[in-house]
Amino acid sequence: xxxxxxxxxxxxxxxxxxxxxxxxxxxxxxxxxxxxxxxxxxxxxxxxxxxxxxxxxxxxxxxxxxxxxxxxxxxxxxxxxxxxxxxxxxxxxxxxxxxxxxxxxxxxx
Amino acid sequence: xxxxxxxxxxxxxxxxxxxxxxxxxxxxxxxxxxxxxxxxxxxxxxxxxxxxxxxxxxxxxxxxxxxxxxxxxxxxxxxxxxxxxxxxxxxxxxxxxxxxxxxxxxxxxxxxxxx
Numbered sequence: 119x120x121x122x123x124x125x126x127x128x129x130x131x132x133x134x135x136x137x138x139x140x141x142x143x144x145x146x147x148x149x150x151x152x153x154x155x156x157x158x159x160x161x162x163x164x165x166x167x168x169x170x171x172x173x174x175x176x177x178x179x180x181x182x183x184x185x186x187x188x189x190x191x192x193x194x195x196x197x198x199x200x201x202x203x204x205x206x207x208x209x210x211x212x213x214x215x216x217x218x219x220x221x222x223x224x225x226x227x
Numbered sequence: 228x229x230x231x232x233x234x235x236x237x238x239x240x241x242x243x244x245x246x247x248x249x250x251x252x253x254x255x256x257x258x259x260x261x262x263x264x265x266x267x268x269x270x271x272x273x274x275x276x277x278x279x280x281x282x283x284x285x286x287x288x289x290x291x292x293x294x295x296x297x298x299x300x301x302x303x304x305x306x307x308x309x310x311x312x313x314x315x316x317x318x319x320x321x322x323x324x325x326x327x328x329x330x331x332x333x334x335x336x337x338x339x340x341x342x
Contacts, residue, residue, distance in 0.1 A: 122269075149328055160231075160317065160333035161270075205269070209327040214283055215260075219269035 120144045122218035124206050129224045130196055138191045138204050138221045146211020152180050152191045153205040155220065161205055164191065193223075201225045229254065231334035233318050239340045245306040248337045252299050252320030258282075259301040260331065261293060264315040273316075275326055276301055282326060305339075313341045 122142045130136040142150070149168045153161040167173060167182035167189065179192040191204055203220040210216055232251040240246050252259050261273040272285035276295035293303040299320075305312055315338050319331040 151331075153331075160335050161331075162333070163330040166330065207270075212283070213326040213328070214272055214285070215270075215327045215331075217262075217270040217272075219267060 120210060120216045122206055122208060122216055124204075124218040124221045126219070127222045127224065129226060130193075132196055132198060132225055132227050134196050135192065135194050136196060136223065138193070138206075138223065140189045140191070140206035140218060142187050142189070142206070142208045142216070142218075144208050144210045144216055147184060148209040148211065148213060150180075150182055150189050151205075151207045151209075151215070152189075153207065154202050155205060156202045164204075196225050198225050198227070231318060231320050231332050233316075233334035233337050235337060236335065237338050237340075239342060240308050241342050242308055242310060244308050245304060246308060246339060247302055247304045248316055248318075248339075250301045250303075250318030250320075250334060252301070252318075253322075253332055256320035256322045256332070257299055258321045258323060258326060259295055259299065260319045260321075260326075261301070261303050262317045262319065263287075264317055264336070265313075270317065273303065277324070277326070308341045310341050313339060315339075 124140045152164040155161040165180035205220045206218040258277045260275040262270040275283040295301045315336045317336045318334045323329045
């Protein structure tokens with residue numbers, strides 16, 4: 119079966135750095151997404167990785183290793199507004215999006 | 228530019244009833260996908276429509292159906308509701324001709340409660 123694993127919950131301190139990991143086992147690979155979802159709101163796009171390596175976008179960076187079936191989302195200079203769920207999703211060989219259950223990130227002052 | 232609009236936002240139904248949810252995508256977007264979101268389960272893919280054709284379908288029973296109109300607006304229908312159908316139903320649109328290779332724009336969702 120297809121599977122995406124990410125931690126259920128993480129806690130970090132305002133101003134610090136946090137890394138949210140995502141491992142996947144899917145039938146084929148056509149890209150990996152990270153989305154942010156605040157409680158009661160719609161998911162919003164953060165990043166899309168197709169090739170191996172690190173992509174940086176402001177305070178957020180996303181890394182991909184296709185050979186290891188692994189990605190992480192790195193959040194720097196954490197702010198209280200970063201408290202949200204972070205969703206990892208992979209596009210498989212049939213171009214279907216397979217979603218992880220999400221990581222709830224709690225930021226403490 | 229208006230975002231993705233879903234109606235109704237909240238609804239309560241009883242077992243055995245049916246429900247129709249509506250989604251208006253961003254203007255110019257031809258692809259509309261539907262997802263079911265429940266706590267701890269993540270998003271489960273229901274189906275995707277592109278130019279009025281169902282292009283992809285998830286592993287949901289036939290009680291779940293959808294369609295897309297010529298203006299790209301989409302509806303999904305759930306018949307013979309069960310308690311387990313209680314969830315947030317999210318619609319997402321994208322412009323791309325190739326599915327799930329670009330950003331999805333989500334609506335706020337329709338929260339369905341089945342009693």
